Each structure stands twice: as structure tokens, then as C-alpha cells.
Amino acid sequence: MKLALREKIDHSARLLFRTTGLLVIAILGGIFFMLLWNTVAFFLKVKPMDFITGTQWNPSGSKASYGILPLLVSTCLVTLGAMAIAIPLGIGTAAFLSEYAGKKLKNILKPMIEMLAAVPSVAIGFLGIVVLGPGIASLTGEPNGLNALNGAILLSVMALPTIITVAEDALHGVPQTYKEASYGVGASKWQTLIKVTIPAAAPGILAAVMLGVGRAIGETMTVLMATGNASAFPKGFFHSVRTITATIAIEMGEVPYQTTHYYALFAIAAVLFLITLAVNLIGEHFVNKFRKYQAA
Amino acid sequence: MMKKLTPLLEWGTLLLSTGAVCFFLVVILWDLISKGAPSLSWEFVSTLPRAGMTKGGILPAIIGTVLLTMITALVAAPFGICCAIYLNEYAADNWLTRIIRACIRNLAGVPSIIYGLFGLALFVQGLHMGTSLISAGLTLGLLSLPYIIITTEEALRRIPASTREAALAIGATQLESIRDVVLPSAVPGMLTGLVLTLSRAAGETAPILFTGVAFYINNPSGYLNQEFMSLPYHLYMLSTQHQAIEQVRPLAYGTALVLIIVVFLLNLTAFYIRYKHSKDE
Numbered sequence: 001m002k003l004a005l006r007e008k009i010d011h012s013a014r015l016l017f018r019t020t021g022l023l024v025i026a027i028l029g030g031i032f033f034m035l036l037w038n039t040v041a042f043f044l045k046v047k048p049m050d051f052i053t054g055t056q057w058n059p060s061g062s063k064a065s066y067g068i069l070p071l072l073v074s075t076c077l078v079t080l081g082a083m084a085i086a087i088p089l090g091i092g093t094a095a096f097l098s099e100y101a102g103k104k105l106k107n108i109l110k111p112m113i114e115m116l117a118a119v120p121s122v123a124i125g126f127l128g129i130v131v132l133g134p135g136i137a138s139l140t141g142e143p144n145g146l147n148a149l150n151g152a153i154l155l156s157v158m159a160l161p162t163i164i165t166v167a168e169d170a171l172h173g174v175p176q177t178y179k180e181a182s183y184g185v186g187a188s189k190w191q192t193l194i195k196v197t198i199p200a201a202a203p204g205i206l207a208a209v210m211l212g213v214g215r216a217i218g219e220t221m222t223v224l225m226a227t228g229n230a231s232a233f234p235k236g237f238f239h240s241v242r243t244i245t246a247t248i249a250i251e252m253g254e255v256p257y258q259t260t261h262y263y264a265l266f267a268i269a270a271v272l273f274l275i276t277l278a279v280n281l282i283g284e285h286f287v288n289k290f291r292k293y294q295a296a
Numbered sequence: 297m298m299k300k301l302t303p304l305l306e307w308g309t310l311l312l313s314t315g316a317v318c319f320f321l322v323v324i325l326w327d328l329i330s331k332g333a334p335s336l337s338w339e340f341v342s343t344l345p346r347a348g349m350t351k352g353g354i355l356p357a358i359i360g361t362v363l364l365t366m367i368t369a370l371v372a373a374p375f376g377i378c379c380a381i382y383l384n385e386y387a388a389d390n391w392l393t394r395i396i397r398a399c400i401r402n403l404a405g406v407p408s409i410i411y412g413l414f415g416l417a418l419f420v421q422g423l424h425m426g427t428s429l430i431s432a433g434l435t436l437g438l439l440s441l442p443y444i445i446i447t448t449e450e451a452l453r454r455i456p457a458s459t460r461e462a463a464l465a466i467g468a469t470q471l472e473s474i475r476d477v478v479l480p481s482a483v484p485g486m487l488t489g490l491v492l493t494l495s496r497a498a499g500e501t502a503p504i505l506f507t508g509v510a511f512y513i514n515n516p517s518g519y520l521n522q523e524f525m526s527l528p529y530h531l532y533m534l535s536t537q538h539q540a541i542e543q544v545r546p547l548a549y550g551t552a553l554v555l556i557i558v559v560f561l562l563n564l565t566a567f568y569i570r571y572k573h574s575k576d577e
Contacts, residue, residue, distance in 0.1 A: 009471060010472070017386055021382040021383060024379055024399050024400055027438060028402060028406075035410075089313045096314045111567070116317070116324075118496075118499075118560065120499025123324070127323075160320070190303065211405075220501070221501045265413075269409070272409075276405055276406065280401065280405035
């Protein structure tokens, strides 16, 4: 083949690759634009204040109300519960893997954690109905055990692999010299872990937590199946709640195209998008901080 | 006495949290396998549902999931690989590249239900594809894209610069060096990432809820413009929406087990490729 032709092909390939890179920006921009467009359409019909401060979500009532608060509080409640379980367990497991487990044990544990990460969310939600729900019901005397606690426990299971993997990387990245200095002044293994290794890995661990939070907030099928989806204002962990994601999943299939209700679902999705975006950006900030710190 | 006990207690705390994590996995697998296995039979995986879903098999759901995953791969793999090649082989370290990378990381964090809404607005309504196999496949393709880019780029990064320089030095153009030298040696790493991403996509439910999945199709044609059944959605419907929930519970368990077998088989394939490759090196 002539050199000129080869160079021409090379040049057009370069353009093609570059276009795919730009298309990625277009996709995120497209998602953002779609949410914004429909949210604006929603705010032309419903006052923003009624949306933000409304304590009732009842789009199909005789007087439709579109308050996001009950959904937002539900999402936060379930996520907080999940983190209360997943953060201590996740950091404990990460510390065990990084500081205590031998190579053989690690070779068994790590694939197990990867397997846990691979279980589809719908299967975990199913077990919330058939295993965890009846368990909670028999403890509390409720009819089916589908409540915020159920969703929180399941979400913690889903967030754990992410938290463990990222936190273990962070702990593993702490220079050996730090630990040796700590042992040198007579600290025990535990004292070194608590006072030296974990603080030194703190930015990385925070990044792990943020990734776990992002995963839990955005999860749909698990909470849809396990939290009961009552649309009343959430009262606590032993009551049924309905998260933002579950509301979209339940109602989007039934609403007519381009009605206020249809736009309302995009508006709550926009709120969800902004929350996960903020969580991811905070997480990224900590990752960068950890990298800089490691490089220094 | 206390002094001897303390390290044991400390070690025990960490062991206990690790044990709890393993316990979760064991409960999941044990429950699904022990209660799902009795429902599994050749008939279950090879026949259509009968009698209002209370009898028969899940063949259309299996076919739907396989087709959907294949379309996802066809959409996301070429696009993702090209983008990873751009980022790793061509892009300079400037503001544009940093924006592209930031977009990819944020796309990976967008909740799957929002991809569902995007697919509904763009493919189903905007491009008039309707609720169909192709709309759902394109939606899942977009969802998988950031993972494929990230894993492919990682595979490309492991190829030493000297390999590329050797190709360029004997007169290859940059494209030829990538096509004939870089890509072939990055294939195992790329495949691992692709298969892992697909195992995730196969289990996704939220993005296909409004873009094409259906509860019952009596004639699984496999046409791109038709609605389809899928394993995760079938499990969701059987366990929450069916009018005889207790009666179809064994079928739900069977569906869950088949789904998890499909996902784990894909994962095992990825691990096998990774293991074999690490041995070759």
C-alpha cells in the first residue's frame, strides 16, 4: 500500500477515535439535558417551593401533590442505615485482608467478595422478600417485614464489596515504613492499625465510603422489592418507606406521556442525579488527595 | 490475663466482620441453591410458561437475556474500545482529556434507573424505536460503556511503550502499530473487562423496565423491534406482582438460580481468562 494512503487511513482512524471520546461527553450532557428539560417543564406547572418543601407525594390524588420530602427522607434513611452496617463491617474486613490475612486466606476471601459483588440486585431483593422479610417479621411482629430496615441491610450487602475493595487498596497503599516506625516505638499491631495505618489511609477510606453511598442511593430493584413502598411520610426503620428510585420504577410504567406526573418523575430523577453527582465528586476529591499524599 | 486476651479480642473483631461478609454470601448461595435446585429441570429451561405463569418453563426469559446481553456487547464494546484507544494512545494530557475522563467516571456513578429514563426519552420516544429489544439493548449498552472504557484502558496501559515504539520504528503508522501490535497483546485484559461488564448488564433490571421488557411473550421471536422477556424482570414479577405469589414461589426460586448461574458463569469465564493470561506472562 502507498504511504500516502496509509497515512490517510491513519488520519481518519485518529478522527474516529477522537469522535468516540467526544461522544462520551455528549452522553453525560444528554442525560443532564434530558433531566433539566423535563424538570423545567415540571416547574412550569408546579411551584418549585411546593416540590422542595411538600411533605406529601400523591400524584394521582384528586388534588395532586408533588412533595419530594417523603421520598428524599426515605432514600436518606435507607442509605444511612445501610452505611451504619456497611462502614464498620467494610473497614474491618478491609483491615483484616490487608493486615492480618495470609496469602492463602486472601486467595479465598477475595474471590468470595467478587462473587458477592456479582449477585444481581434483583436476586438480593428477592432474598429480602423470602428470607430477611419473614425474619424481621418474626422479630417485630409485623405482617411481612418489608420496611426500611430490610432495605438497609440488603443495601449494605450490595455496598460492602465496593467499600472493602477500595478501602483495602487504601490500607495496602500506606508505606511499610510508617508501620515499622510505629512498631519501633513499641506499639502493638492493633495500636498501629488504629492510630497509624487507618488515619494515614483516611482519604482512601473516605473515598470507599462515598462510592458505597453512591451505590446505595442509586440502587433501585433491591429497595423496590424490600421496603414495602408505602407512600406515607417515613416514620422510622420499622416502617415501610418508598425511595426516589422505587417511586420512578413504580410510576413511570403507568403515567401517560408528557403529563405533569410524567415530568415530576424526571424532576425527582434530577434530584437523585445531583445527589449521586455530588457524592461521586466528593469521593473523587478524596481519591485525588490520597494519590497526592501517597506520591509525596 | 487481660494482656494475653486483648490481641485475641482485637483480631477477633476484624475476623468477625470478615466472617459476617462471608456469611452474607453463604446465606445468599445456600438459600438460592437449596430452594431453587428442585425447580430446575430440562423442562424448566426449555419450555414456555403455561397456565398464567404458574407452570412450565422460562425459555423466553433465557433467550431474551442472552439476546439483550449480546446487543449490549455489540453496542458498548466497539464504542468503548475506540474511546479507550483514544484516551490511552492519542489523547494529550490537556483539559479536553481531563473532561472526558471526568465524564466517564461520573457516567459510571449515574444510577441505573436514570439510564432507564434516558433510554425511554431518547430511544423509545425520541427516536421512535418504541419499547423493544433494541431500545433496551442500546440503553444497557450506554450503561456498560464507562466500565468497558475503564477496563480496556487499563489493559492498554499494561502494554509497555517500547512495544509501540518498536512497531513505529520499523515504519508502521500509529494505527498499524495499535492494530497489529498493541491490541493483540491487550486482548486478554480487554476480554476480562468486557465479560465482567456483561455479567453486570445481564442482571440489570431497572434500565429495561420502561425500555422494552415484558412480563409475558408467548412467541419469543427475537426481532429487534419486539418486546422481550428477561430473567431478572421475570424474577421481579414472579416475586412481587403475580396474583398467586405463594404458588409461583418455586418458579421464582428456579428463575433466581438460573439467573445467578448465568451471571457466575460469565464471571468464571472472566476469571479463567485473567488466570490463564497471568500464567502466560
